[in-house]
Amino acid sequence: MWFIVTYFAIVLLVIEIAVVLMRSTGLKYDIARFQVISLLTSTGFTTKESELVLGHPVRRRLGMFLILFGVFSFAVIISSISSILAPDLRISYLAVIPVVLALLLVVLKLPMTQPLLMNKFNLPLERKFEIYELPINDVxxxxxxxxxxxxxxxxxxxxxxxxxxxxxxxxxxxxxxxxxxxxxxxxxxxxxxxxxxxxxxxxxxxxxxxxxxxxxxxxxxxxxxxxxxxxxxxxxxxx
Structure with a gap:
């Protein structure tokens, strides 16, 4: 049981870190959160806003990581249910991961960190679609x-x-x-x-x-x- 709780904590922290990084590339908070959760769960990504992720090199790499992490997490959670009573399960080792992720999240949310991330990640979109497909704001x-x-x-x-x-x-x-x-x-x-x-x-x-x-x-x-x-x-x- 503690394994599942700990792993869910890891997943939630990964979501928060990914949202911070997505926002650092110039996305709005609500769009960043929706796209992160969509990528992680492999659902709901067929939106017009998905072009904002696919057309940006940093966002695209984050998206690839989230898709792979989501598939891996699903497999881990399913397999953990069958082995949750195993006597050799080392919860103490796994508990180190959410602690490290929590520290990383705190560092990413520091006021001094945000400008550095935005300067690093706020890159122009790669235009792989016709101009008439873009919203008026972008054109x-x-x-x-x-x-x-x-x-x-x-x-x-x-x-x-x-x-x-x-x-x-x-x-x-x-x-x-x-x-x-x-x-x-x-x-x-x-x-x-x-x-x-x-x-x-x-x-x-x-x-x-x-x-x-x-x-x-x-x-x-x-x-x-x-x-x-x-x-x-x-x-x-x-x-």
Whole structure:
């Protein structure tokens, strides 16, 4: 019985250490924990987030270790059930392993250790998939100041009846990717098209520049979202 308890302690410590190392490569905590447990148990790894592990050299090596360790652990636990009453079982030797792993976990979580791990492990992903398969965050948002927004043209917008040239200056870091008008997508003539109420502008660029150029439309968008939330809340109350 003590053998199983001790080995489960080893497994839990390995999980915690692997999560710390995964986070040091740049993964968020919830994603790192889910992927570590998925790899260890060989379940649930068929997610889009698995590309974040497979495309990173350090994460991939950690994943290989976790898969092998998980298979080995399953075999050890099963075999231990049949030999748990064996008189020559040396629990004292096995108990050294969780003590060592616990010390390693403490060292990895030290504030001075985290920056060193991040500098060592936070490597760029190996792009083995097409750019259209990546989320917008990975493709467009490379800096904190980058933004990709959909901005509706409300019924009171001063843009109605005008083209986007009246708002965009030549040196502004604002790019109109396309205009959505119902089921129509306007790309080629997006800067020369006279806008209508209900159009949606898909904008990419620097946050402050976008806010400076389309501040009124962004305020109207926030107002429309609040009105929708109030309407849904009213419906939910049976109003």
């Amino acid at each position: 467009l948002l490379h800096c904190e100041d980058d933004a990709f927004l959909d901005i509706p043209v409300g019924p009171k917008s001063s843009l109605i009846g005008h083209t986007l040239d009246i708002r965009l200056k030549g040196d502004a870091d604002v790019n109109v990717l396309f205009i959505g008008r119902g089921t129509e997508t306007i790309r080629k003539d997006r800067l020369r098209t006279r806008l209508e109420s209900g159009d949606i502008l898909y904008i990419y660029g620097e946050k402050e520049e976008i806010d400076r150029a389309f501040g009124k439309e962004l305020e109207d968008k926030d107002g429309m979202m609040k009105d929708e939330i109030k309407a849904l809340s009213w419906i939910g109350r049976g109003g």
